[in-house]
Amino acid sequence: MEADDRFLQRYLDSCKATAAGYIERATRFNVTDLVVRDARPVVRQFTVTIRHELEVCSESTDHHGVHHPGQGDFGTADWKWYQEQAAVQGRAELTRPETMDSLVQSVRNQAYAAISARTRLRTHPRRLFHTYTCNGCNGRGRVCCERCSGAGQVRCGGCSGSGRVSCSSCGGSGTVVQHRTVTDYNGHSRSETQHRSCGSCSGGRVTCFHCGGSGQNRCGNCGGSGEVTCTGCSGHGYLTKVTSTVTYTNPGFSGRYPEGTPDYVHAALCKVGFASLASHGEIALEHVNVFREKSAVEFVYQCTMPFCELSIDVRGVTSHWVMFGADPQIFDAGGVLEALLESDFKALADVSAGRARWSPWFYRSAGKAIAPFMESEVNQMVIDATSEGLAPNAVVERVSRSVSEAYVQQTLENLKTTISVALNWSRFRSFIALIILSIPFSFAAIAYIERDKRIDLLSADTQRLIYPPGNSGIVWEMGLMTIPFTVLGWFLAKWLSTRWLKKAGGERTVLWAQRQGLLMGKWTALMVIVTAVGTTGAFFKRWPMWIDNDGKGYGVIPLYKPRIPVEAQEAAMEMEKMRREGRKFESVVDIEKKRRERARLKPAKKPPVENAEKP
Structure with a gap:
């Protein structure tokens, strides 16, 4: 009894340390004033039953061609007999005592829940072979070509099946236009246009060179034979169905608890999963129940796992916790973090709805x-x-x-x-x-x-x-x-x-x-x-x-160097000449203005008078 008390005290200390560490990790607060108001550590015992039910399946695959059964296999061409044999083999495998015994022995020799999912136990050594005629080709291996419908010929795409196409020389009009230059008796040349019948066609149509005038071409899908290889049997004409009888086990977990056990016990075990309970407590195989008439076996385990209910006060916030497992796992933290994180939550809510x-x-x-x-x-x-x-x-x-x-x-x-x-x-x-x-x-x-x-x-x-x-x-x-x-x-x-x-x-x-x-x-x-x-x-x-005259945007950003007009070049040359001769310096703009003024005042030249034509 004293040993149990020491274990519970150590477990309570572990739960306190786990709660403090969780609060410190889960929040940005360094919690040092955690106070445990009430603690009820207890070791609970319950029973876990793992029921393995056998499931026999006939897995079939189809193979192209004829496949012969090997040694120990069974082959028949009678489909009804084939189905009966598959059913008989499945029933025999389901009630096979050796399969149940091997399952019991395997589970006994392995750790708890070593088989926790659907697992293959055995494949029957005898396979069933059934060879049958392909329904797609009726055993011929070839089927009618869908593109040409078995005719081996398809309509010519060049002439659309008519056998004739438009003449390229006259464009389908039947006449050609010729242009020639003739000279009359006065020696004057003139151009004449003549329309003549096209010599390359008849009525603007010629024989199609793709089909030779037949309007039909050989089918490229079947090569003109009208038949293609059957895809269902790959041309063999026969298929072979091979069936294997496989036995599986489907484990199911269930828990039974003494009267008065709180509801959170089952909820906590379901959260971590019954298959992983060995890592949270002590589990021992108690007994095995074999139900051969139902093709099932039950393995009953006795489980011992510590639980602890705590009432913890953190910064004036009281919460009720539930922990379980040898290494304490938190099942219910009692909403304590919601209260501790209220300031952060409120700050986020205020900023999302504030001004x-x-x-x-x-x-x-x-x-x-x-x-x-x-x-x-x-x-x-x-x-x-x-x-x-x-x-x-x-x-x-x-x-x-x-x-x-x-x-x-x-x-x-x-x-x-x-x-x-x-x-x-x-x-x-x-x-x-x-x-x-x-x-x-x-x-x-x-x-x-x-x-x-x-x-x-x-x-x-x-x-x-x-x-x-x-x-x-x-x-x-x-x-x-x-x-x-x-x-x-x-x-x-x-x-x-x-x-x-x-x-x-x-x-x-x-x-x-x-x-x-x-x-x-x-x-x-x-x-x-x-x-x-x-x-x-x-x-x-x-x-x-x-853009100014220097090619600068807004007079500041240089964009490009503009071309200099001929008049501007002449004004620049005149300014350079005035500079060399020592005359008064004038800007290009002034020179250009004077040049335009002189051009404006200069009288326009009268057009020449044509001589009157003599009578």
């Missing part, structure tokens, strides 16, 4: 709420279980009932809302930045592409607009220039948002958000590109862009 979510910099407050929330192991387990597709009730069992189902549902909803709002703001900021940054890029690209078309604007005295504000319609070619920049920027924006989420909640949070469809996907990329193209095109409709 901060209307701010473009929402990601800052969101990161401060997500980071401490994801430091708790239980929250990490909830995220991982949800990423695996588990329902909330299954997630609660995964975390040993340390939180409630309502906590799981509300946590996932708040986390999804917080991440969704933060990523939406990230998309919006990236979208605005991409449009703004793509505008000068598009200006420069389109100005360079259309420099030859708009040289008249570039050579003007004053700064002109490439696209005046009053032009009609959206300049889509300008908007399309934003696509390359937008695509690269979208990948950068996705990387930045994923990096923020990974920094705030870790890799598992990124995986969960990806499973929930919160990260930027292909549809977001398409929406960003289309919107950027349309919006930028609309901006180009009203935003002026000017």
